[in-house]
Amino acid sequence: MLRLTTIWNAFIYSFPIQLFFTNLRRNHIILFCWIILFAMITGGFGKYLGVPYLFLDPEYLDKVNFTSFFIVGAVLAGFTTAFHITCYISDGHRFSFVGALSRPFTKFSMNNSIIPLAFIALYIKQVTVFQINNQYTTRSELFMYLLGLVSGFVVMTLLFFAYFWITNKDIFKYMVCRLDEKIKQNVRVTRASAMKKLDIARKKQVRVDNYLDYDFRFKKVDDSNFYDKQTIVQVFDQNHFNLVIIELLIFAMVLVLGIFKDHPTFQLPAAASFVIFLSIFVMLSGAFSYWFGGWSATVAMGLFLILNYLAGEDFLLSKTRHSAWTT
Template identity: 30%
Template sequence: MKVFFQGLYYSFPVQLVLLHFKKFQVLLIFWYLLFSTVNGSFMNSFGAASLFLAPEYHGEVNFLSAAIVGVSIGIFIMSWNITTFILFSRHFHFLATTTKPFLKFCINNGIIPVTFLIYYFIEAIIFDTRKELMAPVEIAYLSAGFLTGFILIVAISLLYFFRADISIIRRLTPVITNPQLLKAQFSKRERKIHGSRVIRVQWYLNSLRRVKKVRDVSHYSNDFLESVFSRHHFAAVLSIFIAFIFLVIMGFWSDEPLFQLPAASGITIFFAILIAVSGAFSYFLHNWTLPFLVLLFALLNLLYRYDVIDPTNKAYGLNYTNRSERPVYDQEKLLDIMSEKNYARDKENMIGILNKWKAKQEADKPVMLLINTSGG
């Protein structure tokens, strides 16, 4: 029994979970937000949980709306896997000697995503049964929609990486099979592989049903294994970039009803982008990530202050470039507009309007409907 628990502790899935808590804990914040949103503890007063558990698309909760949320959750999980694969690859060099290393990483990195999916389905079934009063058939229909969207996006992502694996193998095969070419790829002072000081792995899931012992890769040079991982990293970064460009293009068409996705989908995709951006900063800047983000924030603040970046909405036909002719907009001017004199004049004018309206009515006490809405 002791040997079993020891092997379980030093298995790749368990060690990866521990690694997430040891390194780059900021990435776990996004998982915390998803868990807390689904269980209703985060932004409960705004009904955030219902956005995930009963998503609407064009005003209806149906198969398609659930499928879109499933796609967004799949994008988030794949973004999480890609980002952590890039950041943590130096801790598991043995994967570079296997076929389809990214797929194996996703399988072993599945504890947190699978836990979330199980928790999500439990909360969704409870919510749809008790609050939405749905029949079991309707709940099964929504669950099927979610799984369809989720499986579709994961399959597309893995297919992309399978093609990347084939391309990488084609490039490395002539080098690996020729000893002289292999030797020429590296300097004479090539570094040897040393085990990670952060995690210790003895077993890993080679597939969903097969456990395999970790190979000793100390006889490989570090440069060679890093060359394998670097090609996978490039494919991973490229996939994130393509997804980001696709989302930007969708943003330009956000006024079209077709692209008005469920709110939960937009939130989750936004989290996926933030994970990718956080991972990119950490990968390229290492310890300089925090100072860089502080400087970037200060720079953006200056650009906003001096209107170099202006996100405000513009009214069509007005000239916003000539600042000297703009009406004064400050507290003093607003207080002047809201003076007692202007207030009394506006009140008198409105009473006159109401008296004219009443004079046109046939009844002595006609029904008047008042609609009080916020202006701006």
């Protein structure tokens, strides 16, 4: 009985399970986005409008091929990364031990992958069943479709995390550079939730006994208090800022796609376009929770609608044309 209790505690208090429970309790907007995607690929949403076919048989330049699935896989990797970023910004400080690990964001993302991996596995299954039963696809064609989907997801994920590995500090690098950082602190940026996060880091920690490491083995969490909580929160803040920067770059990329959307090359599969806008909304929620705290959802929704309007109405392109006409 004691052994069963030990095994149960090791499972229930593992980092992946606790992150999953935290998402269920706190990140309802993000979960709603995942539910929409799950419903779309299974036919539970928009079936009579043909929405599932946009994911199960995506077209790029009027063709269903390796490239079309590669694009969908790549944007799904972007959405998954947006999911990890938002969770890390919103809830990372509830797991202070992460800040004491090397590559904290990467390890956080590995342990936060229950939902994304479940989605990718189900998506592969749904594509396989649909292509075999409805499209009379050969095995070689199906293999290329799935290869495109998986390789797009993997390549884009590696590109994102290569940036994170280069820019994000762990606590050891942070302590070496601490003197230099103190000099830079003469110019401060006020964030509404900074003190609240510090208070949570001190008082409201989620119990975690073990976490999944790079070698895919579970390691015991070090409960020692060698690093003070404030230093760990500063590590989170530095990582958060780098994550917000990459979010803003993605927003700029989406605006460019909107401006040149009349060019066939920039006309992505409909499923990819939808996932991109879901990613924008999720990232806006995460970015503005960093700056505005409790107002994050409202500000994110407002800016999301504005970006959607600008991209859809050729706002920037029309301004350029107007300037050229008047000159």
